Amino acid sequence: MGALLEARAVAKHFGGVKALRDVSLSIREGEIYGLIGPNGAGKTTFFNCLTGLYVPDGGGFEFSGAPLQANAPHQAAERGIARTFQNIRLFANMTALENVMVGRHVRTRAGVLGAMLQTRATREEEAAIRQRAEALLHYVRIEDKADDLAKNLSYGDQRRLEIARALATEPRLLCLDEPAAGMNATETEELRELIEGIRKDGTTILLIEHDVKLVMGLCDRVAVLDYGALVIEDVPAVVQKDQRVIEAYLGA
Amino acid sequence: MKRWLNPRSALGITLITAALVALPFVVAMGGQAWVRIVNFAILYIFLALGLNIVVGFAGLLDLGYIAFYAVGAYTWALLASPHFGLHWPIWAILPIGAGLACVAGVLLGSPTLKLRGDYLAIVTLGFGEIVRIFMNNLNAPVNITNGPQGITLIDPVAFGAFKFSGNSQIFGFTISGPQKYYFLLVALAVIVVIINLRLQNSRIGRAWQAIREDEIAAKAVGINTRNIKLLAFAMGASFGGVAGGIFAAMQGFVSPESFSLIESVMILAMVVLGGMGHIPGVILGAVLLTFLPEVLRYGVGPLQMAVFGKMLVDPESLRMLVFGLALVLVMRFKPAGLWPSPERKRELTGGA
Numbered sequence: 001m002g003a004l005l006e007a008r009a010v011a012k013h014f015g016g017v018k019a020l021r022d023v024s025l026s027i028r029e030g031e032i033y034g035l036i037g038p039n040g041a042g043k044t045t046f047f048n049c050l051t052g053l054y055v056p057d058g059g060g061f062e063f064s065g066a067p068l069q070a071n072a073p074h075q076a077a078e079r080g081i082a083r084t085f086q087n088i089r090l091f092a093n094m095t096a097l098e099n100v101m102v103g104r105h106v107r108t109r110a111g112v113l114g115a116m117l118q119t120r121a122t123r124e125e126e127a128a129i130r131q132r133a134e135a136l137l138h139y140v141r142i143e144d145k146a147d148d149l150a151k152n153l154s155y156g157d158q159r160r161l162e163i164a165r166a167l168a169t170e171p172r173l174l175c176l177d178e179p180a181a182g183m184n185a186t187e188t189e190e191l192r193e194l195i196e197g198i199r200k201d202g203t204t205i206l207l208i209e210h211d212v213k214l215v216m217g218l219c220d221r222v223a224v225l226d227y228g229a230l231v232i233e234d235v236p237a238v239v240q241k242d243q244r245v246i247e248a249y250l251g252a
Numbered sequence: 253m254k255r256w257l258n259p260r261s262a263l264g265i266t267l268i269t270a271a272l273v274a275l276p277f278v279v280a281m282g283g284q285a286w287v288r289i290v291n292f293a294i295l296y297i298f299l300a301l302g303l304n305i306v307v308g309f310a311g312l313l314d315l316g317y318i319a320f321y322a323v324g325a326y327t328w329a330l331l332a333s334p335h336f337g338l339h340w341p342i343w344a345i346l347p348i349g350a351g352l353a354c355v356a357g358v359l360l361g362s363p364t365l366k367l368r369g370d371y372l373a374i375v376t377l378g379f380g381e382i383v384r385i386f387m388n389n390l391n392a393p394v395n396i397t398n399g400p401q402g403i404t405l406i407d408p409v410a411f412g413a414f415k416f417s418g419n420s421q422i423f424g425f426t427i428s429g430p431q432k433y434y435f436l437l438v439a440l441a442v443i444v445v446i447i448n449l450r451l452q453n454s455r456i457g458r459a460w461q462a463i464r465e466d467e468i469a470a471k472a473v474g475i476n477t478r479n480i481k482l483l484a485f486a487m488g489a490s491f492g493g494v495a496g497g498i499f500a501a502m503q504g505f506v507s508p509e510s511f512s513l514i515e516s517v518m519i520l521a522m523v524v525l526g527g528m529g530h531i532p533g534v535i536l537g538a539v540l541l542t543f544l545p546e547v548l549r550y551g552v553g554p555l556q557m558a559v560f561g562k563m564l565v566d567p568e569s570l571r572m573l574v575f576g577l578a579l580v581l582v583m584r585f586k587p588a589g590l591w592p593s594p595e596r597k598r599e600l601t602g603g604a
Contacts, residue, residue, distance in 0.1 A: 051472060077474025085472075091465035094458075102462045106474025108455055112483065115454035116447050122454070129455070169474050 004029040004064055004204050005050075005173055011058035012045055012228075019045040021229040022059065027173070032195065032205045034219035034236075036212065038248060042228040043208045044086055047177055050206075051083045052076040064172065077106050082171035084162040086178045086208075092151035096142060096161050099150050100133035103168025136164040140194060156187045163194065167203070174198060175206045180214055192218055216240060224248065276434040287430035291502065293542035294437040295495055300522040300538040301448050301531065302491025307520065308529030309457060310484035311464030313373040315516050316360065316380025320489040322387060322511035323356050324349040324496025326397060329506045332407035335398060342409055346497050353493025354486045356383070361485035365478055368467075380516050387508040402507025409436060409501045416501070433502050440498070444491060448531050451487070460484055461529075525582055527589030536591050545575055 009022040019042045027033045035043050048054040050061060052073035061068040069075050091099050108129055114122035137143045140160040145153055150161060159179055166174055180188045199205055209215045216236040224231040226248040232239055239245055279286040306314045327349035331340045360379045364372055391399030408417035417429045451457045459480045462470040471477050500506045526537020548571040556563055
């Protein structure tokens with residue numbers, strides 16, 4: 001299978017801090033790809049460059065054969081890249097269902113005129129949005145929370161809702177930024193099942209995670225970042241035994 | 253749509269309609285001045301609902317909203333008055349006014365896209381003042397706006413030979429100018445309310461709300477925040493433009509004085525005091541803030557005479573004092589507004 005995402009020498013610095021130093025990696029269609037590294041290694045910066053929130057200072061991305069435009073988050077979503085955030089970013093005062101419905105924005109078209117006149121096309125689209133959103137809530141198993149405000153959901157449910165909202169954009173690549181952070185063993189196990197299910201349904205997954213056990217058990221391939229540079233990119237069994245990785249984590 | 257068909261809401265709608273029809277004739281018993289005040293209340297509902305799109309739905313604090321009202325008013329004034337000798341019909345002027353206000357909205361919106369909160373408020377405030385000062389000074393070298401003197405003898409709203417100024421006879425009834433405008437304004441207000449409701453529960457409405465809640469997350473799910481914000485400015489501004497046109501026609505006179513900062517502040521106060529983002533609340537806010545100063549104008553003088561037997565405080569200053577106090581009290585005890593949306597109420601009162 002070919003590469004879905006190709007990162008070519010992506011660089012980003014904040015003042016004198018080099019957050020990313022020419023990171024090149026490639027994610028294949030249909031795999032679960034782990035991105036790990038110590039705190040401050042540049043994982044989230046990489047995510048932000050990929051999803052258009054940051055403009056890289058060098059290099060770039062190619063997604064399914066065409067370059068990604070920098071600094072255009074909504075276009076990244078349109079191309080099929082969805083993400084969640086390390087510190088959950090839901091629309092706190094909207095219901096769970098509305099959060100997912102917002103996720104359908106990029107795949108729907110109704111404009112102001114359609115809404116004002118309530119044309120047939122608009123009404124049908126609106127019904128389809130709602131239906132799809134309900135189905136997605138069911139998919140992540142929080143359908144009974146549909147009418148709760150997002151901020152009133154439990155932590156684990158908020159994580160699930162964020163994933164449902166990302167899935168609503170019909171991504172080809174789903175980027176999860178530390179989805180297991182702050183979860184207990186049961187919740188992490190449930191999350192693992194959810195992620196595997198999403199992959200089985202045809203979405204490629206890029207996963208940032210601190211839980212090494214989860215990453216090694218779940219991912220097909222893993223990349224390790226340290227001080228903004230790529231240390232290794234390989235299957236978990238190899239990465240685990242790599243001397244540089246052990247040093248990066250334990251400190252040389 | 254189904255809710256409209258059940259008997260209880262049908263009865264409700266009938267009663268409201270009857271009340272709305274009777275209103276201008278009832279208040280006319282206190283003099284035509286009160287009909288005019290009612291008309292202004294509806295005009296302010298119009299403006300407050302327009303601003304509600306920008307502030308309430310999209311969460312963009314706009315302190316220069318009156319500028320769009322000014323654009324609409326001057327468009328009407330210039331295209332339907334002896335000033336340029338033009339007397340265009342309503343169906344031409346209102347869309348032009350709305351369109352120009354819309355352009356002004358986009359002009360204001362585009363440089364301020366990256367600003368939020370206080371910074372946006374300052375820029376919009378400046379914009380509002382710029383428009384007013386333009387109107388004030390565009391009388392030289394070419395006299396466009398007639399400067400501070402304003403434009404007089406503006407044509408009233410007219411459909412063919414039917415004019416909205418002066419008395420006319422309909423089915424043997426005498427109906428006054430302000431009463432005719434009342435019905436026009438109510439019709440327009442109903443349209444605006446429906447548009448607001450429909451926008452709120454639409455794909456665009458949700459996108460506005462998402463931007464208000466978390467702009468970065470909104471971008472990440474694929475909302476083109478630039479266009480959607482500009483759309484909010486443009487929509488809000490168009491409402492202001494239409495309201496301005498009707499205002500000019502109704503008054504027969506416009507001058508830059510009518511478009512001062514305090515007007516923007518008042519409209520914002522209506523939105524905030526009523527309940528930001530909640531349409532019934534905004535309507536309530538507009539009605540209250542229009543009537544309260546008028547009631548006080550007529551009420552505080554006699555009240556002082558009754559209580560103290562003489563005038564202790566100049567009624568005019570007492571009026572604004574009481575008005576200000578009322579605003580402070582409402583915001584102290586009802587921070588989400590008098591009639592907030594259920595969500596917003598939870599947001600401000602229910603922990604988390």
